[in-house]
Amino acid sequence: MTAKYSPLDALKYAAVLTHHTVDWTTDSIMGRDGMTEDLEESTEQEFDALRSLAQSITDLSVPWVRDRDAFWRYSDGRPMETRLTTDYGSVIVHTWHPDPDHPAPKPYEVQAQDGAIYEIAFHRPSTITATHVGYWRPRLFAVRDES
Numbered sequence: 001m002t003a004k005y006s007p008l009d010a011l012k013y014a015a016v017l018t019h020h021t022v023d024w025t026t027d028s029i030m031g032r033d034g035m036t037e038d039l040e041e042s043t044e045q046e047f048d049a050l051r052s053l054a055q056s057i058t059d060l061s062v063p064w065v066r067d068r069d070a071f072w073r074y075s076d077g078r079p080m081e082t083r084l085t086t087d088y089g090s091v092i093v094h095t096w097h098p099d100p101d102h103p104a105p106k107p108y109e110v111q112a113q114d115g116a117i118y119e120i121a122f123h124r125p126s127t128i129t130a131t132h133v134g135y136w137r138p139r140l141f142a143v144r145d146e147s
Contacts, residue, residue: 005098006075008064013098015058016080020095022050074098084120084128088112092120094128111136 003010026047030040065071072080078100084092090112094105104122111117115136121129 004100008061009074009098011057011061012065012071012074012080013095015054015061016095018054018057020093022054026050074100076100078125082126082128084130086112086118086130087132088114088116088118092128092130094122096124096126100125109133 029035029043061071074080074096078096081093081095086092090110096102104124107119107121109117109119116132117134117136118130119133121131123129
């Protein structure tokens with residue numbers, strides 16, 4: 001079976017996913033309850049090693065890419081990432097798989113600070129949409145007084 005994308009596309013995808021994963025992991029760990037300044041300092045070397053790994057993977061692709069715009073596009077012209085800034089101020093970023101036939105992620109719902117609910121949907125080759133689907137409402141429960 002022949003891939004529908006180039007080895008460079010695969011390398012760039014791996015580089016971007018590695019950066020996103022390292023950033024997310026680092027932010028998640030640093031934001032946990034119980035993370036102190038001393039603990040943060042004691043793990044700095046490990047986090048630096050993760051960031052260095054991500055940068056090394058990116059650096060491998062640099063000699064093969066003519067410029068910054070080319071890095072962020074696959075060989076078939078599709079963008080590697082799509083960003084959507086929603087009406088409620090959040091930024092949603094999706095890194096597309098280098099295989100143009102790879103299934104898009106399933107839609108999911110998010111709730112804005114004002115209670116609005118949006119469905120976030122992904123459409124190949126490179127579109128993200130946010131559709132307002134309603135507002136959050138507290139569930140009401142019937143309570144029977146047995147006194």
